[in-house]
Amino acid sequence: MNAAADHEENVRPVTRCRVCGASDWQEIVSFGEVPLANAFLAPAASYEDEPAYPLGVISCRSCRLMSVTHVVDPEVLYRSYSYVTSDSETITRHMEFVAATCRERGGLAPGDLVVELGSNTGQQLAVFARDGARVLGVDPARNLAAVANERGTPTLPEFFTAATAEIVRRSHGPARLVLGRHVFAHIDDLAGVLAGVHALLAPDGVFAVEVPYAVDLLEKLAFDTIYHEHLSYFLVRTLDTLFTRHGLSLFDVERLPVHGGSLLVLVGRPEAGRPVTHAVSTLIEAEKRAELGSDAGYREFARGVRAIREELPALVRSLVAEGHRVAGYGASAKGTTILNICGLGPAEVAYCTDTTSLKQGKVLPGTHIPVRSPEDARADPPDVYLMLAWNYAEEILRKEAEFLRAGGRFVLPFPKPVIVSADSVR
16 A cells, blocks of 8 residues: 555545534635644655645534544544643743633632643643642643653543543542643544543533634634644534533633634533523624624635735745745744645745754654754844744744844734834834
C-alpha cells in the first residue's frame, strides 16, 4: 500500500451532525488539501511523503453546528502533540479567571475533585491545586502527560471516555468539577464524552466547557481557527441543544476575548435545580438577530474569507517586492493555517519565531518555513513581522515596543489586513 493510501485510511468525511444527527449541510468554504496544523517536521531535503487532508467548513441547517468537512483519526492527531499551553500573561490571567469563576459559580470547596479533559502539561490544574482542590488530568498526548506528571500534576495519558470516567470515579470518587478548556471542539464523539461526564460528575457537580465562539469566528473572519483538530464551532444555541439531548442543563455562559473569542459555559444535572442565567437567553437572541439560524450569515463569512485570502498574500508579497524582510510572529496552529491557506512560504516569510521549544529547529507543516527561538529572532530581526499569533496582539505589541521604536512593523491579518507601526500604537 502506498503512502497516499495510508493517509486516506486516517480520514473520513462528515455526514451526520455530531450534535443533532441531521445530514442537511450548508457548504461554507473549502480550502482543499491541507497538512495537519501541528505536524511540525524536522528539516529535510524533501517532504514528498507529508500527509495532507481535505479541509473545509460546513453548517448544519438543523442545529447550526459549524463543522469541518473531514475527521482525521485522533490517534494521528494527539498521541504525540506539539501544542503546549501558552505561559503568556494573557493566558495566565485567563486561567486564574477560569478557576475563580468555577469556584464561585460551581461552589467548589477545598478538597473537591477537579478533573480536566485535554489537560496538556497541567498549568490550569495547578491553579486549582494551589487553592486546595484535588486534581487529575486526562490527556491522550503521552509526551505532554509525562511532562505534567513530572511537574506534580497527576495525569492519565488517555482519551476521556465513559470507561475512563468509571476508572477515575472508582479510584478518586465523583468530581465536583469536570473541565474542558479548548478541547471540547476537538472531539468527534461528543455523546461518548458526555456519557463519561454523567458517569463521573457528582450530583451537584459542574461541567465547565470553554470553546471558540462561532460568532467571533464569523465576525472577525478568523478562518485560521479552521483546522483539522477543530472539528466544531459552536453557537450558544447549538451547545444548549447538545446538552439538552444528553440530559444536562446549560445554566450559565460568559463570552470571553481569549483565543480570538471564546465561550465559557457551565453545565449541570437538571435535578440540581440551578437557575438559568439571563446571559444564556441574551446570547441566543443575539445569534438569531445576526441571522445565524439561516444560510445568510455564513454566505457573508465566505465572501470575507475570499477577500482576505487575496488581500493578505498580496500585501506580504508587496512588502517583499519593496525589499523588506518578512518573518512570522508565532508558529501556532492558527499561524500554520494562515500560511498554508494563503499560499505563503519561504519565498515570502523568512522564518517564524516561537517560544515553544518543541517547535524550534523544525519547519512548519506544508510551508516548511523554519522555526526559530525568540533569542535567534532578536539577533536577526526582520523588517516586518506577520503577526500569526494575532489573538495576543495587545500583549505582543507591548512586548515588542523596542522593535517598533526601531522602525519595525507588524502586519495584522484579521478582520482586514493592516500594517501596524510605532505611530499607530501610540
